Amino acid sequence: MPSITKPVAVHPSLKRNELGLTVRDYEGSMSTLCAGCGHDSITAALVRAIWELSLPPHMIAKLSGIGCSSKTPAYFVSGAHGFNSAHGRMAPIATGANAANRELTYIGISGDGDSLSIGLGHMCHAIRRNLRILYVIENNGVYGLTKGQFSASADLGSRSKRKEANRMAPIDPVSLGLSLGATFIARGFSGDKEQLVPILKAAMTHRGFALVDVISPCVTFNDHEGSTKSYLHVRQQARAATETDFVAPATEILATIGKNGAVNVTMHDGSTVSFKGVPPDYDPTDREKVFSFMQERYGKGEIVTGLLYIDETVPDLHEMSDTPDTALIKVPYEKLCPGSSALEKLQEDFR
Amino acid sequence: MRTGVSISSPTETRVNDFAVKLANVNGTGSASANGLLMQAIFRMGIPVSGKNLFPSNIQGLPTWYEIRVNKDGYTARALDYDLMVAMNGQTYDRDVSEVREGGYLLYDSTWPLDPKLHRDDITFLGVPLAQMCNEQFRDPRERVLMKNIAYAGALIAALDIDMDIVEQLLDEKFSAKKALRESNRKALRLGLDYAKEHFDPLPFRLEKMDANRDKILIDGNTATALGCVYAGATVAAWYPITPSTSVMDAFKEFCEEFRRDPETGKNNYLILQAEDELAAIGMVIGASWAGARAFTSTAGPGISLMNELLGLAYYAEIPVVVIDVQRVGPSTGMPTRTQQGDLLECAYASHGDTKHILLFPANPHECFEFAPKAFDLAERFQTPVFMLTDLDIGMNDWVIPRLTWDESYKPDRGRVLGAEELKQITQFLRYTNEDENNVAPRTLPGVDPKAAYFVRGSGHAKSGAYTEIPDEYREVIDRLARKQRAAAAFVPPSLVVKKPGAQFGIITLGGCDAAVREAVDVLAASGVNADFLRVRGFPFDAIAEAFLEEHDLLYVVEQNRDAQLRSLLTLETSVPKEKLRSVLVYGGFPLSARRVIESIASQMGETLAVHH
Numbered sequence: 008m009p010s011i012t013k014p015v016a017v018h019p020s021l022k023r024n025e026l027g028l029t030v031r032d033y034e035g036s037m038s039t040l041c042a043g044c045g046h047d048s049i050t051a052a053l054v055r056a057i058w059e060l061s062l063p064p065h066m067i068a069k070l071s072g073i074g075c076s077s078k079t080p081a082y083f084v085s086g087a088h089g090f091n092s093a094h095g096r097m098a099p100i101a102t103g104a105n106a107a108n109r110e111l112t113y114i115g116i117s118g119d120g121d122s123l124s125i126g127l128g129h130m131c132h133a134i135r136r137n138l139r140i141l142y143v144i145e146n147n148g149v150y151g152l153t154k155g156q157f158s159a160s161a162d163l164g165s166r167s168k169r170k171e172a173n174r175m176a177p178i179d180p181v182s183l184g185l186s187l188g189a190t191f192i193a194r195g196f197s198g199d200k201e202q203l204v205p206i207l208k209a210a211m212t213h214r215g216f217a218l219v220d221v222i223s224p225c226v227t228f229n230d231h232e233g234s235t236k237s238y239l240h241v242r243q244q245a246r247a248a249t250e251t252d253f254v255a256p257a258t259e260i261l262a263t264i265g266k267n268g269a270v271n272v273t274m275h276d277g278s279t280v281s282f283k284g285v286p287p288d289y290d291p292t293d294r295e296k297v298f299s300f301m302q303e304r305y306g307k308g309e310i311v312t313g314l315l316y317i318d319e320t321v322p323d324l325h326e327m328s329d330t331p332d333t334a335l336i337k338v339p340y341e342k343l344c345p346g347s348s349a350l351e352k353l354q355e356d357f358r
Numbered sequence: 359m360r361t362g363v364s365i366s367s368p369t370e371t372r373v374n375d376f377a378v379k380l381a382n383v384n385g386t387g388s389a390s391a392n393g394l395l396m397q398a399i400f401r402m403g404i405p406v407s408g409k410n411l412f413p414s415n416i417q418g419l420p421t422w423y424e425i426r427v428n429k430d431g432y433t434a435r436a437l438d439y440d441l442m443v444a445m446n447g448q449t450y451d452r453d454v455s456e457v458r459e460g461g462y463l464l465y466d467s468t469w470p471l472d473p474k475l476h477r478d479d480i481t482f483l484g485v486p487l488a489q490m491c492n493e494q495f496r497d498p499r500e501r502v503l504m505k506n507i508a509y510a511g512a513l514i515a516a517l518d519i520d521m522d523i524v525e526q527l528l529d530e531k532f533s534a535k536k537a538l539r540e541s542n543r544k545a546l547r548l549g550l551d552y553a554k555e556h557f558d559p560l561p562f563r564l565e566k567m568d569a570n571r572d573k574i575l576i577d578g579n580t581a582t583a584l585g586c587v588y589a590g591a592t593v594a595a596w597y598p599i600t601p602s603t604s605v606m607d608a609f610k611e612f613c614e615e616f617r618r619d620p621e622t623g624k625n626n627y628l629i630l631q632a633e634d635e636l637a638a639i640g641m642v643i644g645a646s647w648a649g650a651r652a653f654t655s656t657a658g659p660g661i662s663l664m665n666e667l668l669g670l671a672y673y674a675e676i677p678v679v680v681i682d683v684q685r686v687g688p689s690t691g692m693p694t695r696t697q698q699g700d701l702l703e704c705a706y707a708s709h710g711d712t713k714h715i716l717l718f719p720a721n722p723h724e725c726f727e728f729a730p731k732a733f734d735l736a737e738r739f740q741t742p743v744f745m746l747t748d749l750d751i752g753m754n755d756w757v758i759p760r761l762t763w764d765e766s767y768k769p770d771r772g773r774v775l776g777a778e779e780l781k782q783i784t785q786f787l788r789y790t791n792e793d794e795n796n797v798a799p800r801t802l803p804g805v806d807p808k809a810a811y812f813v814r815g816s817g818h819a820k821s822g823a824y825t826e827i828p829d830e831y832r833e834v835i836d837r838l839a840r841k842q843r844a845a846a847a848f849v850p851p852s853l854v855v856k857k858p859g860a861q862f863g864i865i866t867l868g869g870c871d872a873a874v875r876e877a878v879d880v881l882a883a884s885g886v887n888a889d890f891l892r893v894r895g896f897p898f899d900a901i902a903e904a905f906l907e908e909h910d911l912l913y914v915v916e917q918n919r920d921a922q923l924r925s926l927l928t929l930e931t932s933v934p935k936e937k938l939r940s941v942l943v944y945g946g947f948p949l950s951a952r953r954v955i956e957s958i959a960s961q962m963g964e965t966l967a968v969h970h
Contacts, residue, residue: 065807081812088803089812090647093670099637103644103652106593106628111804132633331624335592336649336802338626340769343590345616347763354760357574358401
């Protein structure tokens, strides 16, 4: 993962967030991905979302596995702590880190190979634990670094660059997340930053596992005719099921919110996710309805996007484990060691 | 079978020096009867050991329990059984054959014995256990359970176990279950009265001693878990696997007792039952990276799965503590049997050039003592540290000196830059500024904006940045080798016992300790003197190096087929291979002195007439 130093020049007119930082302060090193790679657009959306949330960079832990997607944590928030781990193993490492220090904002960047093949089990179990993390799958249906093999998200009949048709059914992270009980599920398209930024902001505020599947075309190995993950195909087939806004706690909620029977979901920190537009009978808090809606649209060949499902009521890993509100690493050793007299007393049980 | 080697003569009346083997059917409740006997003997102040030889099964397969008492403190597994309690028809033929000449066999005389399996040289003691229990108890399950308590009663009479102590133990055990207490008392009486009435005194018996005043009875897994609590571990991740499961069971229990915050009522720990061992080690790496003391407990198959990420922890320099309770491999092997087969796997775990720090406790006392040491070393050297115990140490009850805790202990968190130290420097570069042990300071997330860096398992220069440049890569990987070597001065030192005029040296490790020490003494009594060394850590320390240097002939005693300790010694020290001979015992049961003596004797090419 070569990193190229980027010249940092900040124009005085650049807007500053609550921490007085500009969007440039949330950038990383220069991307080494192919020009036009969808992943770079996701990186840009992430930078924007994190800047808008005014997160202190050093309070962010950005983790990844291996693959093109997993290189991207180097390309955003240089001031954050990064962990480029092993293929498919980002979720366990994030789980352990989160267990030790719940005060950080966890951002996991993964790909379809990383999350839907080699690390599928780990992702499923991170969902079950309701690990508090923004979990992005940069989904392009193909293995890029090894030059063009189908991934587990490749659609049935989708053609490879060598014109070969995929014969196996795909693993759809959204349906999977719905069936596993994921508490925040969204799908975006790397080509639609306007939609993605509020989703990412809501995801980072969600108390639990926020699964964000982003269709992110691979310009080198999967952007040809016959591919269902090409820019053209996704642009033609993408249908936004929901339009969302993320409203920070201090801001007044706009009057337009709640129209068309839309839903406002209050996040645990007091912020609001508002669904500005949803289809009739669509309820982003009703798992069964969302599931059948998704199945129906998938049958029609549509790629449904938007913040699709949210449940803020489920306890996360720490709440389930009844740990302190602050990081476990802050508990002083004196509190952790029972001491010599307790040991003496305890040993009466071993006589 | 017999070799002329005997621990003591079978013809004399012996006090506090004999072995009993109990043959049972798994899942019938025999464990509580056997545990009761063991604990009662312990409370009589007599040196004792109990070895549970159990199957990988919940119900129905053969299981054995061996109790050895020895006034001189030799409590390794004995192979000469003075008394066999034969409660399992499936294994009766084998069990009869294992009784020593002149020994005894206690059986359930409700049914006749197979006359074909009769032996003239042993005494058969029949107790109508099933018949008595069927008469006294109505519930079918209770009839089965109480048969065990009834034979315990017969043994109490036959061996002179102090009945007051037994009563006391039952009171403690069943303080909340009056009815069960009563059933136990009744069943115990059945066996006891029958034995008193029908049996002559045996030529071996128990007599109170005072050897256990400062001792406890504990298994290694419990002691390990306690050590982890005292070390200040807050995050534990694991996947259930025999024989290490009870490490985490005990850790959970101790945490529930000691780690619920008195002020907030919150849990100052988090135990993650992972989806597999790959995840378990990943969680430990994540938690350690974030600044917690974190560990996993597993067995050989788990280590196999963890290999990939162990390399990441090694290369990215993240502290990790792995408790490996070894069992018989390869593959599934024999999950409920003991071995020391993971030595090489752990020493070099993962692909590429990797080399780790290992600790080898020999008993529960060292499990407790080494656990905090494992965390200290992992953090000081920012690397995985393996504590290798085994099923014998981990799951059997051992009599060990009382555990003590040094209140002045402070966790060695190694080189971690805090906010203040970060203020002093202009830029933090992860793998620079190494100390005399070749360790560079690290930082923790969330402390200071200056501390941020990018952890990677990919090639990196000492700045922490990605590299594919040979010199930059080598600079880091060479330092890691030096760092691992530097740990030799920090692992628990090797233990040496020298004998004047020693003809050779014996080297061993871990759970072989008791049997090898006994073998050394038995050999010495026969005029064969040997020096003894037990390595307690890897990389090998200077004491081990000197011992290898000093002796022209060395026997390496270990419990695996491939002489893994011998291999490691030849690979990692300058000892010429020819100096090292192997004593290998790896069938899955705990080591006995006899096996060691037999092997050395045959390799010496002499018939050793060894007597104690």
